[in-house]
Amino acid sequence: FCTNLNIDFLTVRLYAGLWVLVISIITVAVDGSRMLRYVTRFTEDIFASLISVIFIAESLRFLYQTFIHNPVANFEFYRHIRQKCELNAFNGERNDSQMMSICNGEPNTALLTTFIMISTFALAYGLRLLRQSYYLGRTLRRALGDFGVLIAIAVVASVAHLLVPDPYLQRLEVPDHFSFTNIEARQHGLFVSAYLPLNQLWVIIVAIVAALLVFILLFVETEITELLLSRKDRCLVKGSGLHWDLLLMGACTLLCSIFGLPWMCAAAVQSLAHCSSLSVPKKTAPGERPGVDYVLEQRVTTIGVSLLMGLFAFGGSYLRLPLASLFGVFLYLGVMNLTGVQFVQRIILFFIPGKYFPDTPYTESVDIRRMHLYTAIQIICLIIIYAVKYFKRTALAFPFILMLFILLRQFFLKKIFTEKELKALDGDDETNNENGWLEKDFFEDAPYLYKEYLVIFSITTMIIYQ
Known part of the structure; x- marks a missing residue:
């Protein structure tokens, strides 16, 4: 659009960021976050699954491209x-x-990349399983589980370097100096100029359309992430900042527009992973399903993460981490984010005989075929929104498609399912057997499962290495 009309892109982006802040202020002033009461578990599960699918798909895509080029x-x-x-x-x-x-x-790059990526994922996942097992002391198990991702990256990268001292791998390229990415294309200094010729002042009004699209996306990303974090099973005590976070996102959008930086939004997977890492489990008897006792709600870890990211900008050029390790972490985050999602649990029920179904509201109060119909509708919605997100030409319609799912739940599904069925399938009430029934066998036989996991991982590693 800007290229065809010979308009400076960053200037239009600056005015769009300004309008995003204005729209955010108006939305907060009229209590717009109350619209979230129409966002139910139906939409939340689709959104959470979409984020996980994107993480997993991008990791597998990276591996596929590596095999194509090598x-x-x-x-x-x-x-x-x-x-x-x-x-x-x-x-x-x-x-x-x-x-x-x-x-x-290079002939061995693809195999080494596969080894690093799968090993990083497997080691991080294994340390997570170790946290819930009976091995070592309780404090040591928790420490290894909390720092499992960092340990996995460090160990796998070190082992790969020892096996092949100077491998031909794609690495994370971090510049050793601060500068603009493309100073010639930027055509601005540190601050983006707001100047427009008189014959282009109409762009300020047109920027409202772009700002509206961006705001809808920010609203959906931020508020649904808040909803996922505010569930009862996460045991958060402090109130959620539904209004303040939205206003803060609008201000950050304007600030990024002034400096020409990328726009930011709430990161659902990272936020859920951060909450899980700060959760302290209850002390339970052997065989009893563990739950969350409380969460260490503070700001020290987020400040520490931001500081470490800044330090990494200075020392990242010396680390030269393999990209395969980072995509292994993405794969881990995508898989872990699916844990406890009722939508995923109901997909698994497609392949389980009815007599083995767990005792949950949606298995006891809803007919099996009706439950599978509800799950199939969610699967279709997930495929549609992933396709919209995947293709660049339709990516802008992503927030509107997500809003259509909200309307689908509020109007269309009420004509297909009864109120009792929707309450069981889409309600917030959970029993002790729900949300954790998939992990029941694991917690009862944790040491044996962990041993089998290590054997399988060792055999796989030897096969790949050979």
Whole structure:
């Protein structure tokens, strides 16, 4: 749009950020966050599952691209490719982008990337299981579980470096100096100029449309993340900042627009992972399902994370972490975010005979076929919103699709399901058997499951290494 009309993009973005703040102030003033009462578990579960699917899909996509650019083949294949690449370079033929990417490939990069990514995920997941097992002391188990991701990254990166001292891997590139990404394309200094020619002042009004789209996305991302954190099973005591956080996001959007920085929004997966890491489990008897006793609600950890991110900007060029380790963490976060999501639990019930169903409101009060119909509708909604999010041409419609799901729940589903069925399927009330029934067998036989997990992981590692 800006390119076709010869308008400065960052200037339009600055006015859009200003309008986002104005819309945020108006929404907070009229108590707009009260609209969240129409957002039920139906929408929350779809949103939480979407975030997890995106994390998992991006991790697998990275692995797929690595195999495309670095095929797993024998020596003859790569010798033939190198000869062909040298011949093409001599003749000046550089049009085949796929061939050029293979020319720069290495035969063992894909396998080593797979090893690092899966090992990082498996070790982080294993340390999480260790926290709920009977091995070691309680304090040591909790410490290893809390710092499992950091330990996994450090251990796997170190082992990979010892096995292959200088491997050909994609690494996290962090510049060793502060500067603009592209100073020529930016055409602004530290602050984005708000100047517009007289014949382009209409852009200020048009920026309202862009600001409205951005605000809807910020509203949905921020408020639904607040709802996911405010569930009863998370045992948070302090009140949620539904109004203040929305106003703060609007102010941050304007601040980022002034400096030409990327816009930020609430991170659902990271927020839920942060809450889980601060949760202190109850002391339970062996075989009893554990629950959350309380949460260490404070601001020290978030400030510490921000400071560490700033320090990483200075020392990141020396760490040279493999991207495979980071995508292993993304895979871990995506899988862990699905834990306790009722939508995922009901998907698993598709493959379980009815006599083995757990005692939950949606299995006792709703007919099996009706329950599966409700789950199928959610699956279709998840596929639709992921497709909208995946394609760049339709990505802007993401917040509107999410709002349509709210309308679908409030009007359409009420005509298909009875009030009793919706209360059981979409209500907030939970029994002791719900939300944790999938983990029941694990907590009863934790040491044995953990031993089997280590054996499987060891065998997989040896196969990949060979």
